[in-house]
Amino acid sequence: MEKSFTFRFYNVSRDNAAKPPMVDVLRAAAKEKDRQKREQKLAEDLTIRLEELQNDGPDAVIGEFLRCQDTNLPSELDGAQRKSLTAKKLAHSVVFRLNHKLGVIGIQHDPRIVSLGRILEYLHTYDARAFYEVAPRLDPKAWQKFKKGSVRKLSLRIASPDSMNDLGGGDSAASTGIRTIAKAYDAPSIGIELSMGHRKGFLSEAVTDFADKLTKALGPTARLDKLTAVTVVNDTSEELDLIEERQVLRDTLAIDDRDPIKNYKVKIGYLSKEMKRIIG
Numbered sequence: 001m002e003k004s005f006t007f008r009f010y011n012v013s014r015d016n017a018a019k020p021p022m023v024d025v026l027r028a029a030a031k032e033k034d035r036q037k038r039e040q041k042l043a044e045d046l047t048i049r050l051e052e053l054q055n056d057g058p059d060a061v062i063g064e065f066l067r068c069q070d071t072n073l074p075s076e077l078d079g080a081q082r083k084s085l086t087a088k089k090l091a092h093s094v095v096f097r098l099n100h101k102l103g104v105i106g107i108q109h110d111p112r113i114v115s116l117g118r119i120l121e122y123l124h125t126y127d128a129r130a131f132y133e134v135a136p137r138l139d140p141k142a143w144q145k146f147k148k149g150s151v152r153k154l155s156l157r158i159a160s161p162d163s164m165n166d167l168g169g170g171d172s173a174a175s176t177g178i179r180t181i182a183k184a185y186d187a188p189s190i191g192i193e194l195s196m197g198h199r200k201g202f203l204s205e206a207v208t209d210f211a212d213k214l215t216k217a218l219g220p221t222a223r224l225d226k227l228t229a230v231t232v233v234n235d236t237s238e239e240l241d242l243i244e245e246r247q248v249l250r251d252t253l254a255i256d257d258r259d260p261i262k263n264y265k266v267k268i269g270y271l272s273k274e275m276k277r278i279i280g
Contacts, residue, residue, distance in 0.1 A: 001257050006109040007249040007271055009279065010116060010134045013103055018129065023061055023100040025123045025130045026053055030063075040125045045071050048114050048122055051093070052264060059101035059280070062268050065114045065122070067092040093260065095267045097275050104137070106249075106275045108267060117160045117221040135215050136224055142240045146211070149231035149238075150202040153195040154211060157226035161190045164222035167213045170206060191226070202232070211242065249274050 012022055030053040032038050039049040046067070053063040069090040076085050094108040096119075107116055116134060123130040158164060162182040167175040182190055194203055214224055227242040253270055255263045
């Protein structure tokens with residue numbers, strides 16, 4: 001069977017050297033030989049565990065997280081007969097690769113299974129000091145055009161907006177408003193568009209500082225999933241994707257219908273090879 005996969009890349013950093021490196025916390029979790037004991041319940045009906053962790057050369061580790069499903073289980077079919085599922089739990093998988101020397105993580109993008117934000121929560125259960133800043137890798141050329149030009153539209157989408165940091169200064173009201181809306185309506189994701197519409201002119205220059213803070217200061221669990229702008233440079237309008245497209249991988253991989261070990265090797269083999277090629 002062939003299936004399409006997406007892999008995204010993020011910079012990972014610590015704001016304090018006293019905080020443990022992410023790779024150390026992953027290795028601490030992996031020391032538990034009984035994988036069931038690695039399971040952590042992060043929310044109602046949301047339990048995940050670190051399933052695999054191996055070195056991938058001297059500067060990186062590769063691995064797999066599972067979402068453990070033990071409620072709302074489907075039935076199984078035995079010919080014409082439908083019966084209760086015999087398995088106690090189902091396992092849903094995402095793979096990742098962390099280059100701990102460069103501070104870059106690549107992850108299979110499927111937030112319905114396990115998001116990067118949930119992985120960060122998981123690591124925090126192993127070490128209370130384990131808070132990390134993550135930000136999508138940005139296209140420097142697009143960012144230069146964005147700052148040089150005059151902005152007519154800015155579109156963004158934030159995952160886990162209820163946990164985003166206060167952006168401070170003139171942007172404090174915006175971050176407070178986003179958190180308030182997310183909490184009021186239990187919104188796991190919020191999209192916002194600032195636009196001149198059909199009017200002439202441009203958005204305030206402050207919008208570039210706002211966008212810059214979104215990429216650097218959202219906090220340990222909130223995540224910027226989209227950031228695009230329509231900018232006018234030298235009387236030419238251009239739509240810019242400020243999240244670096246060349247560092248988002250999309251491909252169709254041949255996976256097995258029933259062999260999770262083989263599928264792990266297929267997915268992680270692809271991610272490792274391509275990440276080494278474009279990042280290191």
